[in-house]
Amino acid sequence: MSAAENAVRPAAEAERGPAKVVGVIDIGANAMRMVIAQVRPDGAIEELERTQRAVRLGHDTFTHGRLSQRAMNAALGVLRDCKKLLATYQAEGVRAVATSAVREAANADAFVDRVAMAADLDLEVLDPAEESRLTVSAVRQAVQGVLDLGQAHALIAEVGGGSTLLTVLDRGAITASASYALGSIRLQEHLATTQEPQARAVALLRQQVSNVVEAIKRALPLGKVNTFVAAGEEARFAAQHIGQAAAPTGRVWTVEAKPFDRLVADCARLSPERLSKKHGLPLQSTERLVPAFLIYHALLHATPVERMLVCGVSMRDGLLLDLARRVTGADDPELAEGVIQSARTIGEKYRYDAPHAEHVAALAVRLFDELQGExxxxxxxxxxxxVAATLHEIGGFVSNRSHHKHSYYLIANSEVFGLRREEVLVAAHVARYHRRAAPKPTHLEYLALPREDRIAVNKLAALLRVADALDRGHARQVRDFHIERPPGELVLYVRGVADLTVERRALEEKGDLFEDTYGLRLRLEEDAAPAPDARRASPME
Structure with missing residues (x-):
């Protein structure tokens, strides 16, 4: 780059604003990790510092079901130090998260409260769907230029201390995502292998891993996988020893199956202490190595793939990407499609009427866009x-009677890829109120929502009720409309439909929530203008 170009670049960046420092804290089963990075105005991320401290929260959760006071105090001490370091860098955005070791603890809420009081951090306990989303986001970016996920049937696996996250992508679309209680620390605590001779410990680990992987093979289409992507510290260890660099960044490697077989066998013969001495790693790392290797090895051989692609990224990189997008105002281009695909998968599980669901969803978002100002x-x-519109009728799988209540239950107890738990609950409530009674003070689940979420549920459910009324007969005849706003009213003029009697009656039944929420009387009218062709008329366009 010329001197002139160097001079122009800082000036251009100064116009867009200075770089901002952000930090992410990941509280895992065996360690607490923090990454501090600088986000430039163009979205580029420059890592400034990484720290890691051993805190064995998983030992307590996986053996006793709750976090001990000793472990919590140790974690709080580390978090105070993290907070001081973040203050030194003047970090403007911080996201602190915890995974399975905290998520599964009976006293998780008490720990979250103590973190807020002692370290002034808003700790977010991630659900498995959000963990998967963050990992997939980081992997997508890492493999750009190396692998076209849009042409692959890929399995992305990340083995953690408490769980293994698996995501299946078919030509770039997420078709399945699941979390399994198969973590490197959890296995050892569950089987008490640390007190066993090495050969016996490995045999116990192999058997347990084999049992879980057999269940995974029944749940996920591993036989169709043609690309195996591994993320996680232990996978990176393997790649750095036997892998071949697949990208100039040094963060993507290919590892052939046979050399990996030999590496797994060699490491399995050594105790964590001997592995630590041989490879110069801390004992806390080598304790996880063999269990994690056995999980990756079993998963790889459960597919027809002969090599794995290892990405030197983790969920923390996904967290950084999220913060960077928040700073720059950019969107994750694949997130929305991943969320919708996950909702469709849930719908298929409960045998939903896909054409009706998609049509109602399209009408609902069209109304959302038209009424943005309101x-x-x-x-x-x-x-x-x-999401709510896609799944609003899945309760019919349980019973057609009060199916809106069953829809709420099924959605609220599902994992939707890319949505946080509180967001799933909002979608569940919106689906619950697509028919019959509007929200009432006697609806305890609704009252338990934060006030902002209750307001959002009312606004969204009102739109969904209108959209569902417009497809009352599941005939999808209402394809295009335009809106006019005379004083105190909202009039929907529908093109190409000669008789709207059924839809008008449905709107009379379901329009009360709209009128109460938006303060507008809703009216449906036939539009005499010629209907455009079906493709242009679709509300999906």
């Missing part, structure tokens, strides 16, 4: 409305 909700709420 509701003032975010693009994220638009996505939640689309």
């Amino acid at each position: 509701h003032g909700l975010s693009p994220r709420h638009r996505l939640l409305l689309r």
Whole structure:
């Protein structure tokens, strides 16, 4: 780059604003890790510092079901140090998260409260779906230029201390995502292998891993996988010893199956102490090595793939990407499609009427866009409305009677890839109120929502009720409309439909929530203008 170009670049960046420092803290089963990075105005991320401290929260959770006071105090001490370091860098955005060791602890809420009081951090306990989303986001970016996920049937696996996250992508679309209680620390605590001779310990680990992988093979289409992507510290260890660099960044490697077989066998013969001495690693790392290797090895051989692609990224990199997008205002291009695909998978599980669901979803988001000035909700709420509309009738799988209540239960107890737990609950409530009674003070689950979420549920459910009324007969005849706003009213003029009697009656039954929420009387009218062709008329366009 010329001197002139060097001079122009800082000036251009100064116009867009200075770089911002962000930090992520990951509280895992065996260690607490922090990454501090600088986000430039163009979204580029420059890592400034990484720290890691051993805190064995998983030992208590996986053996006793709760976090001990000693472990919590140790964690709080580390978090105070993290907070001081973040202050030194003047970090403007911080996201602190915890995974399975905290998520599964009976006293998780007490720990979250103590973190807020002692370290002034808002600790977020991630659900498995959000963990998977963050990992997949980091992997997608890492493999750019190396692997076209849009042409692959890929399995992305990340083995952690408490669980293994698996995500299946078919030509770039997420078709399945699941978390299994198969972590490197959990296995050892569950089987008490640390007191066993090495050969006996490995035999116990192999058997348990084999049992879980057999269940995974029944749940996920591993036989169709043609690309195996591994993320996680132990996978990186393997890649650095026997892998071949697949990208100039030094963060992507290919590892052939046969050399990996030999590496697993060699490491399995050595105790954690001997592995530590041989490879110069801390004992806390070598304790996890063999269990994690056995999990990756079993998963790899459960597919027809002969090599694995190892990405030197983790969920923390996904967290950094999220913070960077938040700083720059950019969107994750694959997130929305991943969320919707996950919702469709749930719908298929409960035998939903896909054409009706997709049509209602399209009408609902069209109404959302038309009424942006009235509701003032975010693009994220638009996505939640689309999920709720896609799944609003899945309760019919249980019973057609009160199916809206069954829809709420099924959605609220599902994992939707890319949505946090509180977002799933919002979508569940929106689906629950697509028919019959509007929210009432006697609806305890609704009252338990934060006030902002209750307001969002009312606004979104009102739109969903209108959209569902427009497809009352599941005939999908209402394809295009335009809106006019005379004083105190909202009039939907529908093109190409000669008789709207059924839809008008449905709207009379379901329009009360809209009128109460938006303060507008809703009216449906036939539009005499010629209907455009079906493709242009689709509300999906």
